[in-house]
Amino acid sequence: xxxxxxxxxxxxxxxxxxxxxxxxxxxxxxxxxxxxxxxxxxxxxxxxxxxxxxxxxxxxxxxxxxxxxxxxxxxxxxxxxxxxxxxxxxxxxxxxxxxxxxxxxx
Amino acid sequence: xxxxxxxxxxxxxxxxxxxxxxxxxxxxxxxxxxxxxxxxxxxxxxxxxxxxxxxxxxxxxxxxxxxxxxxxxxxxxxxxxxxxxxxxxxxxxxxxxxxxxxxxxxxxxxxxxxxxxxxxxxx
Numbered sequence: 001x002x003x004x005x006x007x008x009x010x011x012x013x014x015x016x017x018x019x020x021x022x023x024x025x026x027x028x029x030x031x032x033x034x035x036x037x038x039x040x041x042x043x044x045x046x047x048x049x050x051x052x053x054x055x056x057x058x059x060x061x062x063x064x065x066x067x068x069x070x071x072x073x074x075x076x077x078x079x080x081x082x083x084x085x086x087x088x089x090x091x092x093x094x095x096x097x098x099x100x101x102x103x104x105x106x
Numbered sequence: 107x108x109x110x111x112x113x114x115x116x117x118x119x120x121x122x123x124x125x126x127x128x129x130x131x132x133x134x135x136x137x138x139x140x141x142x143x144x145x146x147x148x149x150x151x152x153x154x155x156x157x158x159x160x161x162x163x164x165x166x167x168x169x170x171x172x173x174x175x176x177x178x179x180x181x182x183x184x185x186x187x188x189x190x191x192x193x194x195x196x197x198x199x200x201x202x203x204x205x206x207x208x209x210x211x212x213x214x215x216x217x218x219x220x221x222x223x224x225x226x227x228x229x
Contacts, residue, residue: 050209
């Protein structure tokens, strides 16, 4: 099974800050890495697929990069509405989620 | 507009059974792989099971294999999850989700989600 290690588990940042979350796969997953946003009490929302492709309608301040085992998710300028938990997910072999990163406003 | 509406959740005793359903609308249901993802209270997301479009090939996470059965009725645009031998650690909100068709992978990301249905396993 492919394991996903996501860090940090939580972070606090100011509005306008650049926020970075990392995700490491236990084996090479090529580009098959996705990022989801989940707000409290809501279903997850796909933001980035295939490591770096922005889902339709998602603001351009969200971006993703990486390949192989190491991936990065970035919010270029944190907004109040970005308060949520973010999950990475591999879809190279079935699907596995990371444990999530809770993003809060400082 | 794509809509996914889960139903069937509730309180069940350990060892019991429950059948979840997901009613889909707004797209050609038979053409898409569908999946179930769960989230235990206060915990992260966990993939449970998926079924391909067309032939309906099922996939299961190890921790539900042999206990859960996924199925689909393309004539009724409905996805089902039969859950048997339920345990306390199966307590979670269960989400139905649809793949996106424009990802290049064999196993695709989940682009549309329902609102979830809560399953509580407790005596």
